[in-house]
Amino acid sequence: MAIATTAADPLPSWNDGAGKQAILAFIARVTTAGSPDFLPWAERIAVFDNDGCLWPENPMPFQAAFAIDELKRRILVEPALAAVPMVQAALAGDLGKLLEGDHFDGLMQILALTHTGMTTDEFRVAVEAWLASARHPRYGRPYDELTYLPMQELLSYLRAHDFKNFIVSGGGVDFIRVWVERVYGIPPEQVVGSTARTTYELRDSGPVLTKTLDYLFVNDNAGKPVGIHQFIGRRPVICCGNSDGDHAMLQYTTINNPRPSFGLIVHHTDAEREYAYDANTKSTGKLVAALREAPTRGWVVVDMKQDWKAIFETD
Amino acid sequence: MAIATTAADPLPSWNDGAGKQAILAFIARVTTAGSPDFLPWAERIAVFDNDGCLWPENPMPFQAAFAIDELKRRILVEPALAAVPMVQAALAGDLGKLLEGDHFDGLMQILALTHTGMTTDEFRVAVEAWLASARHPRYGRPYDELTYLPMQELLSYLRAHDFKNFIVSGGGVDFIRVWVERVYGIPPEQVVGSTARTTYELRDSGPVLTKTLDYLFVNDNAGKPVGIHQFIGRRPVICCGNSDGDHAMLQYTTINNPRPSFGLIVHHTDAEREYAYDANTKSTGKLVAALREAPTRGWVVVDMKQDWKAIFETD
Numbered sequence: 001m002a003i004a005t006t007a008a009d010p011l012p013s014w015n016d017g018a019g020k021q022a023i024l025a026f027i028a029r030v031t032t033a034g035s036p037d038f039l040p041w042a043e044r045i046a047v048f049d050n051d052g053c054l055w056p057e058n059p060m061p062f063q064a065a066f067a068i069d070e071l072k073r074r075i076l077v078e079p080a081l082a083a084v085p086m087v088q089a090a091l092a093g094d095l096g097k098l099l100e101g102d103h104f105d106g107l108m109q110i111l112a113l114t115h116t117g118m119t120t121d122e123f124r125v126a127v128e129a130w131l132a133s134a135r136h137p138r139y140g141r142p143y144d145e146l147t148y149l150p151m152q153e154l155l156s157y158l159r160a161h162d163f164k165n166f167i168v169s170g171g172g173v174d175f176i177r178v179w180v181e182r183v184y185g186i187p188p189e190q191v192v193g194s195t196a197r198t199t200y201e202l203r204d205s206g207p208v209l210t211k212t213l214d215y216l217f218v219n220d221n222a223g224k225p226v227g228i229h230q231f232i233g234r235r236p237v238i239c240c241g242n243s244d245g246d247h248a249m250l251q252y253t254t255i256n257n258p259r260p261s262f263g264l265i266v267h268h269t270d271a272e273r274e275y276a277y278d279a280n281t282k283s284t285g286k287l288v289a290a291l292r293e294a295p296t297r298g299w300v301v302v303d304m305k306q307d308w309k310a311i312f313e314t315d
Numbered sequence: 316m317a318i319a320t321t322a323a324d325p326l327p328s329w330n331d332g333a334g335k336q337a338i339l340a341f342i343a344r345v346t347t348a349g350s351p352d353f354l355p356w357a358e359r360i361a362v363f364d365n366d367g368c369l370w371p372e373n374p375m376p377f378q379a380a381f382a383i384d385e386l387k388r389r390i391l392v393e394p395a396l397a398a399v400p401m402v403q404a405a406l407a408g409d410l411g412k413l414l415e416g417d418h419f420d421g422l423m424q425i426l427a428l429t430h431t432g433m434t435t436d437e438f439r440v441a442v443e444a445w446l447a448s449a450r451h452p453r454y455g456r457p458y459d460e461l462t463y464l465p466m467q468e469l470l471s472y473l474r475a476h477d478f479k480n481f482i483v484s485g486g487g488v489d490f491i492r493v494w495v496e497r498v499y500g501i502p503p504e505q506v507v508g509s510t511a512r513t514t515y516e517l518r519d520s521g522p523v524l525t526k527t528l529d530y531l532f533v534n535d536n537a538g539k540p541v542g543i544h545q546f547i548g549r550r551p552v553i554c555c556g557n558s559d560g561d562h563a564m565l566q567y568t569t570i571n572n573p574r575p576s577f578g579l580i581v582h583h584t585d586a587e588r589e590y591a592y593d594a595n596t597k598s599t600g601k602l603v604a605a606l607r608e609a610p611t612r613g614w615v616v617v618d619m620k621q622d623w624k625a626i627f628e629t630d
Contacts, residue, residue: 251522
């Protein structure tokens with residue numbers, strides 16, 4: 001079901017429920033000339049989590065799938081890697097093992113192998129090649145064709161109302177920037193993500209930046225407001241997330257913000273068309289904190305099964 | 316001499332020399348529809364150094380003047396500070412002493428006293444109060460009235476041609492973002508500067524970010540291409556600087572860039588109206604490297620005395 005946006009209905013793949021009404025009402029309130037809550041365009045900053053908010057994060061974050069495919073490619077030229085325990089864990093999809101320990105040593109080892117040592121240009125080419133060839137195991141389609149149609153409509157609707165949309169993701173900024181302009185219409189300079197410092201040198205071939213893991217900044221949880229301040233430098237007025245990794249930036253956007261503000265949580269409830277998984281924290285079995293806090297804060301909870309007519313553009 | 320921009324002459328405070336002609340020719344070349352070098356607007360990224368390129372850096376960088384005035388304010392409530400040797404050096408304007416040693420311990424001590432421990436909101440208020448009250452020792456005017464009129468015209472001209480102007484400064488991003496939108500029409504999210512990580516907490520009063528010096532990133536010299544990559548994520552096509560601190564980003568912008576590119580150096584030659592100081596490196600007495608390299612690279616050297624009719628708006 002490809003759904004065309006019209007002036008009469010800018011969010012056609014959203015069912016006509018409380019979530020859609022709340023979005024339309026907020027945008028009208030802050031962009032209608034003469035409204036007491038009118039926001040000058042410079043203040044119209046919207047931030048979006050990426051994994052699980054703009055595209056799926058199952059069966060694993062797509063960047064992890066990229067890293068595993070990169071490992072497979074590396075093993076062909078360096079077979080000894082296949083014997084490394086953390087490489088074996090990664091190839092087996094055992095992300096839990098990579099995340100063991102206080103310093104995520106396994107994950108760092110895999111990142112070092114797949115995300116460092118190359119120039120930023122070489123890394124970009126690798127991501128582009130992966131997107132062109134890899135297919136999602138369940139949907140059988142390129143990963144970058146799996147963005148959520150209702151969220152794409154929301155991005156367009158905000159842009160049409162002079163909002164500047166930013167990605168604020170725990171994913172690596174170099175990974176996301178490769179495709180985000182083509183796929184979401186968001187330019188690279190509007191991506192806040194996990195970063196490490198590159199090193200600069202002028203080679204005979206020209207200037208080169210080489211990727212490292214030095215000064216790694218993980219843009220997740222409490223890191224998201226820190227990243228927003230560092231990269232954007234002002235508080236957003238709209239924040240869309242889906243997990244407790246977005247809890248702090250939802251708070252940062254909406255609590256005691258002198259400007260009108262709006263929080264939204266994409267709640268994954270649709271096992272048939274997508275995945276149903278994010279209601280309870282694994283450790284306690286209780287409702288995740290962001291969802292628990294949503295009614296008090298006035299954050300809109302979008303129930304994917306109830307609220308979305310279509311999930312993907314080709315549904 | 317306040318000079319009005321007109322359609323016939325978008326750079327009226329520039330004398331009609333080679334520098335002005337080179338700027339106009341480049342912009343026409345990359346923004347005229349049908350030109351073989353036409354740049355889509357998304358690729359129109361221009362970066363500007365701040366100190367010495369958009370406003371003066373004498374008799375000391377303006378942020379250093381802010382730090383010294385902050386120290387004076389702090390001493391009123393904490394008189395013991397007056398006995399600290401590095402505080403005494405700062406108050407005496409002895410910046411050389413603060414920069415001694417491999418790790419700039421003196422400078423770090425002064426930054427810790429004046430740029431950390433407060434919330435980002437408190438820091439912003441302090442910068443605003445300083446700009447409202449402090450006066451430049453030579454010109455007797457508020458620091459933010461001392462931007463270079465010819466560079467302001469260039470910023471406007473580029474903006475009118477759909478360029479996105481970024482500040483890329485060694486100065487602190489939190490210091491610059493306070494006033495840059497009002498003074499240059501550049502929004503905070505288009506400022507790349509020196510940064511350190513804030514810490515996030517949710518207090519009863521709301522979300523708070525506190526300034527620290529942790530993970531300090533100095534956006535100068537080879538740090539500038541690193542900062543550009545980290546914050547912007549693509550190579551600029553225009554780079555304007557004035558010192559060897561901008562040498563690496565001039566190279567990064569213009570050497571083997573697959574897109575057409577333009578480098579410009581503001582050369583401080585006008586002791587009468589501004590300052591004459593940046594021709595030779597202090598240690599060797601030789602021409603600074605960026606100026607030495609300019610002819611080979613095709614970077615336009617702007618001679619302030621020859622090329623600028625006016626320096627400031629009120630000249």
